[in-house]
Amino acid sequence: MTQSSVLLRCYIYTGPSTDVQIDTMEMTMRSLACLLLVLPAITLADRLPVIDVHLHAFAADQQGPPPLAMCTPIVLPAWDPAEPFAAAFMRAFKEPNCEDPVWSPTTDEELLARTIEVMERRNVVGVLSGTPERVAEWREAASNRFLPGLGFEIGGSREYSLETLEQLHGDGRLAVLAEVTNQYVGIEPDDERMEPYWALAERLDIPVGIHIGTGPPGAIYLGSQNYRARMHSPLTLEDVLVRHPKLRVYIMHAGYPMLEDLLALMYAHPQVHVGIGVIVHTQPRPAFYRFLQGITDAGYGNRVMFGSDQMVWPETIERGIAVIEEAPFLSEQQKRDILYDNAARFFRFSEEDIARHHGM
Numbered sequence: 001m002t003q004s005s006v007l008l009r010c011y012i013y014t015g016p017s018t019d020v021q022i023d024t025m026e027m028t029m030r031s032l033a034c035l036l037l038v039l040p041a042i043t044l045a046d047r048l049p050v051i052d053v054h055l056h057a058f059a060a061d062q063q064g065p066p067p068l069a070m071c072t073p074i075v076l077p078a079w080d081p082a083e084p085f086a087a088a089f090m091r092a093f094k095e096p097n098c099e100d101p102v103w104s105p106t107t108d109e110e111l112l113a114r115t116i117e118v119m120e121r122r123n124v125v126g127v128l129s130g131t132p133e134r135v136a137e138w139r140e141a142a143s144n145r146f147l148p149g150l151g152f153e154i155g156g157s158r159e160y161s162l163e164t165l166e167q168l169h170g171d172g173r174l175a176v177l178a179e180v181t182n183q184y185v186g187i188e189p190d191d192e193r194m195e196p197y198w199a200l201a202e203r204l205d206i207p208v209g210i211h212i213g214t215g216p217p218g219a220i221y222l223g224s225q226n227y228r229a230r231m232h233s234p235l236t237l238e239d240v241l242v243r244h245p246k247l248r249v250y251i252m253h254a255g256y257p258m259l260e261d262l263l264a265l266m267y268a269h270p271q272v273h274v275g276i277g278v279i280v281h282t283q284p285r286p287a288f289y290r291f292l293q294g295i296t297d298a299g300y301g302n303r304v305m306f307g308s309d310q311m312v313w314p315e316t317i318e319r320g321i322a323v324i325e326e327a328p329f330l331s332e333q334q335k336r337d338i339l340y341d342n343a344a345r346f347f348r349f350s351e352e353d354i355a356r357h358h359g360m
């Protein structure tokens, strides 16, 4: 039963009556009965499916020795370069300056278990980035919740050959080429080294998610020397879109905070979608809401997809969902669009998939 049909029944049951015989006592009893009907419906609303277009299968120590505390929003003191930035950065995760941080699990097993626990609690299915091995391992634990992705970056251990990608795709182990993190090594989307991969994704119709926008604050001083703030601009993607008009691509951090560039790109290229991974919970709400409202006010709410960028803090998934659910400027339909409907359309989920997600 849907929530609205229960509410309708309740209204008929307790609503204004012309029958003067119904006394106060009976109305109270009816209201109580009605409450019992509505409560499970509210729980049902909590179970409406969510698609998270940005999950990572990491080891528990991927971001540093656990446990690490993630504040939502992230709180980082001003940096005095007398101290190495990495030390100041790590201190923020060891001695968090917020009241209710999410503490990361200390073992790989706990990280996987807590991630699945949150996904089951909030009925989340998602795109899982990682090495083929770890993605396979996580999918063994919950194959119905994870679409296989692939962490990809030119120039290092995560640069896979075209043959490998084609093979993984053929084996059903690569549904989405994401997360492409070339920005960390200073490689722009239209770099010639990336070109064959765009062509492959277009030919095989593999959706691509690419990191454009925020990484960790101060990423340049954490070892990513070629990372540049100017590469947050979504316009860096434009020539790729022109060369590959059939490509399905989403910008994994929405090019935050370069809103004007993003709106220009979305206007000129109506196929482009954005994910709101990490920014949804790391940025202070007024700043994130201003950015998101900038997109929805411009009429592009139908191309925004929820993403958490869950790394080693599983509960950030539900904190991110809450940020959308509590956004005062979004209608209920816009919230559902962002949490599920837009991604279901973008990934071309079948009616059977969508029915299955609703029944999970």
Ligand SMILES: [Zn+2]
Residues within 6 Å of the ligand: 179, 211, 214, 215, 252, 253, 309
């Ligand atoms: Zn990213």
